[in-house]
Amino acid sequence: MKTVNVALGDRTYPILIQGGLLRRAADHLGPLAAGRRLVIVTDENVRHHLDALREGLSGAGMSSEAIVLPPGEGSKSWAVLADLCDQLLTLGVERQDHVIALGGGVIGDLVGFAAAILKRGCRFVQIPTTLLAQVDSSVGGKTAINTPAGKNMIGAFHQPALVLIDPDVLDTLPARQVRAGYAEVVKYGLIDDFAFFEWCEHNAAGLIAGDAEARNHAITHAVASKARIVAADEHETNGTRALLNLGHTFGHALEAEAGFSDRLLHGEAVAAGCALAFAYSARHGLCSGQDARRVAAHLAAVGLPDGVAATGITASGAQLVDLMRYDKKASGGVLPFLLAKGIGQTFLDRTVDLADVEAFLDEQPL
Structure with a gap:
């Protein structure tokens, strides 16, 4: 045990x-x-x-x-x-x-x-x-x-x-539910653990197919990572725990547009949100386009959405940004975003312009 x-x-x-x-x-x-x-x-x-x-x-x-x-x-x-x-x-x-x-x-x-x-x-x-x-x-x-x-x-x-x-x-568990859960597994690699992301690239297929050793390792590693972050910032006051929200600002907007239904599972929305966070970061030169493409390619390879189009959501950038304005993480009219300087190098950015996010979303293929 x-x-x-x-x-x-x-x-x-x-x-x-x-x-x-x-x-x-x-x-x-x-x-x-x-x-x-x-x-x-x-x-x-x-x-x-x-x-x-x-x-x-x-x-x-x-x-x-x-x-x-x-x-x-x-x-x-x-x-x-x-x-x-x-x-x-x-x-x-x-x-x-x-x-x-x-x-x-x-x-x-x-x-x-x-x-x-x-x-x-x-x-x-x-x-x-x-x-x-x-x-x-x-x-x-x-x-x-x-x-x-x-x-x-x-x-x-x-x-x-x-x-x-x-x-x-x-x-x-149905395969779709396993894939959706996997989005929250690979997230820990994207946040601050490049070595774990590489492990995911090599072991995701087995994990999703039912390999017991891969599942046990992934679960234990993810739980230990989250426990460490929660212990450092239980109530999300110093910014450490906020890193766990990677992909969630974009993802929750997509979920809301889908009516919080089986049309788009939470993990699927998080996967799309992670891909969007890296794409937005690359758009602003924070991380390389190669890293953003690598993240999207991995998500697509395991059957998860790698952007807006793959979710089936056709809402405009303005519609999605309006949904983001209700995000509970907003403070003083500012909505923080989790962006990346590279795989395993996520950070909290409180300077993101929502008008720019709207334009970015409108650029995404539907």
């Missing part, structure tokens, strides 16, 4: 990574349950993993309840949040209880936010079942729901007590 700790003082928590961990989760949840019933929140797409988890808990003499929500980004809404909180209260969840988030990023974000506000804060555990959630959203304590104004606009920082990652659950 691999263990990565998110070092946050008295709120430090472990991330455990091991194949088959889902069925053995009771070994690690038992001390947290303290003899009380556990409440598991999941969605319709994850019922098979729910059964395995509950069987393992039952075999260890632990009782559990399950709340099953509709799948998809649409569940990150006020209505579903309110319904979830009502169900948790009806089940008698108390502050010291641990709610289990079993699912992808949607479930993790939603359940984490519900835990943050229920009775002014109760505890929760992340058991991510998608590659994207395992390498990104389950770690770091960002929780949120979406609104018509944009993605993750209402939320809270609320760290889990424990993260259990079982790479074996990815064997049942």
Whole structure:
């Protein structure tokens, strides 16, 4: 078993990574349950993993309840949040209880936010079942729901007590979901780790096809990278954690234009956003055109969007920039962008002119 700790003082928590961990989760949840019933929140797409988890808990003499929500980004809404909180209260969840988030990023974000506000804060555990959630959203304590104004606009920082990652659950994940999750894997190489980007170039095909060794290495490396960044800047106040948003400003605008639907998955939008961030950087001479082309070529090679055209979005630059104006990272009317001086050399730029971004986007082929 691999263990990565998110070092946050008295709120430090472990991330455990091991194949088959889902069925053995009771070994690690038992001390947290303290003899009380556990409440598991999941969605319709994850019922098979729910059964395995509950069987393992039952075999260890632990009782559990399950709340099953509709799948998809649409569940990150006020209505579903309110319904979830009502169900948790009806089940008698108390502050010291641990709610289990079993699912992808949607479930993790939603359940984490519900835990943050229920009775002014109760505890929760992340058991991510998608590659994207395992390498990104389950770690770091960002929780949120979406609104018509944009993605993750209402939320809270609320760290889990424990993260259990079982790479074996990815064997049942649709290929498109694996590719989308891979976008958040390669992102760590693009941010500040050129050697890892090179590893990705050589191993992405195997990782996506199901190579267990490649998946375990990628997950462990990504989680360790994120844990290091979160420990240095938990609430995104000194600019370090902002580096994790590479590709997200462009990507969230594309997601919003797609209606936060399966038309464009989050990881697909991030991939397109990373390619655009490098292309924009090259346009201004910050990085070489060769680097920008190399990033786009790698994304395209694994079946991810390498720009606006590949997402199927036909919005104008003005339309996409209008969506960016609602970005929660904006401060004092300035929207920071993650740009690059090269692969593995991402930096935060607070001087970007949105009119120039609009023109850049209008130059992109549709």
